[in-house]
Amino acid sequence: MKDVIIIGGGWAGCAASVIAKKQGANVFLFERTDMLLGLGNVGGIMRNNGRFTACEENIFLGAYELFNITDKLSIHKNMDFPGHKHAYLYDVTKIEAEVKSFLLSIDINIHLQKRVVDIIKERDIIKAIILNDGEIIYGDVFIDSTGSTGPMGNCLKYGNGCAMCVLRCPSFGPRISISQKAGIKDIIGLRQDGSYGAFSGSCKLNKDSLSPEIKAKLEKEGVVVLKLPEEDIEMDKLRKKVCQQYALKEYGENLILLDTGHCKMMTSYYPLEKLRKIKGLQKAKYEDPYSGGLGNSIRYLSMAPRENTMKVKGIENLFCAGEKAGLFVGHTEAITTGSLAGYNSVKYIEGKPLLVLPTELALGDLISYGNIMLNIEEGLKNRYTFSGGVYFNRMVEKGLYSTDPHQIKNRVEKLGLLNIYNKG
Template sequence: MTDIIIVGAGWAGCAAAVAAAKQGARVKLLERTDMILGTGLAGGILRNNGRLTAALELEAMGGADLFAALEPTLRHRNISFPGHDHADLYDIALAPGAVLDCLKRWGVTLRTQTRITGISMSADKTSIESVTDSHGNTYAADAFLDATGTAGPTANCARYGNGCSMCILRCPSFGGRVSLAALAGVRELEARRPDGTHGAMSGSCKLMKESLAPDLVRRLNETGVAVIPLPPGLREDHLSLKACQQYALPEFAENLVLLDSGHAKMMAPFFPLDKLRRIPGLENARYEDPYAGGKGNSVRFLAMCPRGGDLKVNGPDNLYCAGEKAGPLVGHTEAMVTGTLAGYNCAAAISGKPPLILPRSLASGEAIAWTGEEMRTPDGLSRKYTFSGGCLFERMKSLGLYRTSPGEIRREVRALGLENVFSEPAG
């Protein structure tokens, strides 16, 4: 019998699977589509701003397996772009294979094209016993972890966005996202935009690098970044719509910012194609993800779980959450941090070990605790939280939690008794 079922193989689900497997749990990871990493396939950025702090904390705690897996895929190291320092850019085409190898090393069983549509609860409705997929297969386990994300399905993008943008999630092909927590009867939370509308639009698009002018491609390949000034007539102010509020800076409205993640990552939630092609060097630009990136992007943060600092969902006693399900946390560093903690605590619960709650003297612990508090307030649900910018990064700096020295961070983690905690077997 499988000990732990994790639903959703994005960055959070994959990190949770590795963390639980390292504790000796038998893990089955179920993914709705035919690829892992989900919206992370539109990512490409590591260690920018406070994400470096979080990555170093995770490394000191013995939970940086996915960061290590990504090292061979890095295209650029320690670059700067508007508002962001010491960023690494990885190749999004190589990342899935690197993470798959990591999952295999830890014995995680992965099943793709497995969309969970049903659930069986215990007689007293206090715990989940099994889940069922759209093909009628049933999966029983001792504990479950919801890493299904908050983007989609198509109806949400139509209702709260500009319609289906044909993004990497491909809901029309594989069926829309189904929340495990919602199936278990958990009343989920919705983020709000400043104008009161629901959700937030994904923060970037990808352009086919081959569709750009050779000199622009050369600049991206050599430096990793291109900042192209925009005349006022071509500017698109989408700053308030973006999920990634760390990029809601004037520089991202006044310039087209491109990053090299194998494709050209465009730091805007959408940009009309006719205007895009009027920019020098982008006369033949073509969107890679989403295909309708000139019209819009996916809408996220519509299904977050009320939860504790141990990332156990408020509801079934054997359900945990990670990634965007754990709150309006933006980015795959944030997903890896919450995924690692949730996977560890899922395994700890099975073995009878007390749950781990990260102390607030660590940036990771403060992020999880503060976001959990903020989710209980209307104002908190209107903000997005990331180590790399916005209100969370400012809070990190004000509390003295933004640190970039590996030695200093390891000494702090050691003093807290948490060095290599995620590498120690539960029991």
């Protein structure tokens, strides 16, 4: 039997689990906290701009299961908000339990509150992982989807301190880079001024702490735009945030609120006293991070050098996915890289050629382009997402952006990749 060990249970790790299982592997998913999905528990935005194309490409490749869940749990569909079209917003309060239930139903071995702290390696082959309690787990192939956020020391060094975010490092311990433990030097993302990392781009407010009028409008329309007082406009804050697709003028001059079950506020952080001066937010309370009046988590501090197959360079049987695989932003991007890593991990065990998604697909182009940018200093100062910024512009210029599922299916079919993830 083929044993695939996946470290990190965010969207990328979950996607890798699904595809590796469909390829006939025994899948063991290790997550250091007590919940799957990580930042997916406070995200929620799907199918906006080029993510619609990417979502459909994934579905036609055979990675449809997780998108079916996010579509099913979306409380707003085909909605627009500043700079973004045809977005779906899934309910963050329900998503994790649904994904976990699905993974268990297909016999994924989920190990929660199991932090991987080290590896056992012979030459350039990983033999096993070591857990925080000393247990040793052997496997044939390993996928590093541990993310790039925090832990506390980094959020203090490069941010405003621990903001008590959903990753909960003080409770469950810090993430450990598997690639770094294997002796591979990680790559660190930069800000425009050359400093390291980037602030997570949004906070969550408790919806019940909003005024009845704002809450009602938010739940009806999915979005509320509130004008900021002139004295509180800080355009400089936009340059520090990870989500460059939301670093637009409208987001500097207004508070954009989205309904994702909680109230998603599209700014990295906002002092609570100032927030409560805005009409309708006089009783506002942070839901994530709890210290959203002070700061937010710092991301893009740990990317592995990799091939376009998602294999980590220098280690024969280590793959990577999610933020670990590059300066990628978003759930769709995590599912994209995770699905490919899961597929290729099994091909590696079988001794078969690894799949490189062609650049005629938006998925393959993002993976390829993101890899090129990892090796250029200016490239390290950008973030790459189907939904905006430099990569969405590239998608449009290359004619890859489409909202027509039939056109997207034909594109995948012509490349001979229809349902590739479903085939053994």
